[in-house]
Amino acid sequence: MSMVIREVAPHGEEAVDMTIDDGRIARIDPAGSAPAGEREIDASGLIVLPGLVDLHTHLREPGREDAETIESGTAAAALGGFTAVHAMANTQPVADTAGVVEQVWRRGQEAGYCDVHPVGAVTVGLAGERLAELGAMADSAARVRVFSDDGICVSDAVLMRRALEYVKAFDGVIAQHAQEPRLTEGAQMNEGELSGVLGLRGWPPVAEEAIIARDVLLAEHVGSRVHICHLSTRGSVDIIRWAKQRGIDVTAEVTPHHLILTEELATTYDPRYKVNPPLRTADDVAAVREGLADGTIDIVATDHAPHAHEDKDCEWGAGAFGMLGLQTALSVVIETMVETGRLSWREVADRMSTAPAIIGRVESQGRPLEVGEPANLVLVDPRARWHVNADALASRSRNTPFEGREMSGRVVATFLRGRPTVLEGRLA
Numbered sequence: 001m002s003m004v005i006r007e008v009a010p011h012g013e014e015a016v017d018m019t020i021d022d023g024r025i026a027r028i029d030p031a032g033s034a035p036a037g038e039r040e041i042d043a044s045g046l047i048v049l050p051g052l053v054d055l056h057t058h059l060r061e062p063g064r065e066d067a068e069t070i071e072s073g074t075a076a077a078a079l080g081g082f083t084a085v086h087a088m089a090n091t092q093p094v095a096d097t098a099g100v101v102e103q104v105w106r107r108g109q110e111a112g113y114c115d116v117h118p119v120g121a122v123t124v125g126l127a128g129e130r131l132a133e134l135g136a137m138a139d140s141a142a143r144v145r146v147f148s149d150d151g152i153c154v155s156d157a158v159l160m161r162r163a164l165e166y167v168k169a170f171d172g173v174i175a176q177h178a179q180e181p182r183l184t185e186g187a188q189m190n191e192g193e194l195s196g197v198l199g200l201r202g203w204p205p206v207a208e209e210a211i212i213a214r215d216v217l218l219a220e221h222v223g224s225r226v227h228i229c230h231l232s233t234r235g236s237v238d239i240i241r242w243a244k245q246r247g248i249d250v251t252a253e254v255t256p257h258h259l260i261l262t263e264e265l266a267t268t269y270d271p272r273y274k275v276n277p278p279l280r281t282a283d284d285v286a287a288v289r290e291g292l293a294d295g296t297i298d299i300v301a302t303d304h305a306p307h308a309h310e311d312k313d314c315e316w317g318a319g320a321f322g323m324l325g326l327q328t329a330l331s332v333v334i335e336t337m338v339e340t341g342r343l344s345w346r347e348v349a350d351r352m353s354t355a356p357a358i359i360g361r362v363e364s365q366g367r368p369l370e371v372g373e374p375a376n377l378v379l380v381d382p383r384a385r386w387h388v389n390a391d392a393l394a395s396r397s398r399n400t401p402f403e404g405r406e407m408s409g410r411v412v413a414t415f416l417r418g419r420p421t422v423l424e425g426r427l428a
Helices: 068-081 099-112 133-140 156-172 193-199 205-222 234-245 256-258 263-268 283-293 329-338 345-359
Strands: 003-010 016-021 024-030 039-042 048-049 052-057 082-087 115-118 171-176 226-228 248-252 378-387 406-416 417-425
Touching: 003 345, 039 156, 048 115, 052 068, 052 099, 052 329, 052 345, 068 099, 082 378, 082 406, 099 115, 099 133, 133 156, 133 345, 156 171, 156 205, 171 205, 205 226, 205 234, 205 417, 234 248, 234 283, 248 283, 248 345, 248 417, 256 329, 283 329, 329 345, 329 378
Parallel strands: 003 039, 003 048, 052 082, 082 115, 171 226, 226 248
Antiparallel strands: 003 016, 016 024, 048 378, 378 406, 406 417
16 A cells, blocks of 8 residues: 655655655655555654664563563554664573574564564573573574673673674674672662762762773774663763774663653652662763764663563662653653754654664664655654653553653654554554
């Protein structure tokens, strides 16, 4: 079926008519001039971007389907404008073999809301003792190119070096969860004056920064790629900026919650605000915004971390680390980066679609809005406002830090290879 999206603005620029046929962009005509299609969508006032790509999603399946399934998580992704997600390896069993990553990949195909690219574990069982089957996962049907023990740092420098060397053979990347374990034992929130007042063990910024500094130097030494997950401090931004100036092949991500939330929320003792790495200071938030704007930080990644009710509806100390992020990510970026003039819509497309697809080696996603390209698209109403209702989110979990908050911008439609997965803000 051919479909004409009329009077839509690519990257928020001049409006056009965009014709979709056979899963691809078939024509781009001046607004109001395209021939009639079998289906027509009035998109006046809407912006079209390449479908968003998340390099850091926890789908919990297999093993914790009480918190999330691949179907529910990818439904949330589609409602957030994503056409591809990378599913982290800390499942039960761990995604450390070709069999498990293929299972995750196939379940994503069956769900059909967005493409699911499994992230393989760096070490067997996330135990940090010996390398997992990196080559077998890379050669599997899932074609894994990103490997991470996320949730646990690969703290052994020798093991990290070997992993960086190994993935060079198939152009893979190690995505590091930067957390020096000895400096964060029992840590509950950002280390500083506030942690002392609240009586919560502090999580010093240097625990993140020391691992990043070590790993960019290791990547330089072996000539490999390293990606830094969810950086959160001004010092981390400075290290990445220095490494890029030096020519080291490093990329980095920031989460939406680290762009907008600060450590003061810990004063509520509400475990919804307990996350790894912890919410930091207002100065750190300003630094990561600056880093995202100037390109030091390459991408926004959600670190969507659903948890079962009992793992969050408890006292702070017993609460699990993590927040939902897929359905609110774009709105946070609009509020913090677009409406403040830090990023253009074209730059949003780069940070949330093109660059993550390149880092993850996903060739069919993050493509230009040009004739012949796959029709992986998201339509956004930039003027819309909506309130977050945890019970109305597609995730099986409810641990959003934005409950009741008014958000900027709304996803109106998401298309996966020309097929609507979301239309008029609802699952199609």
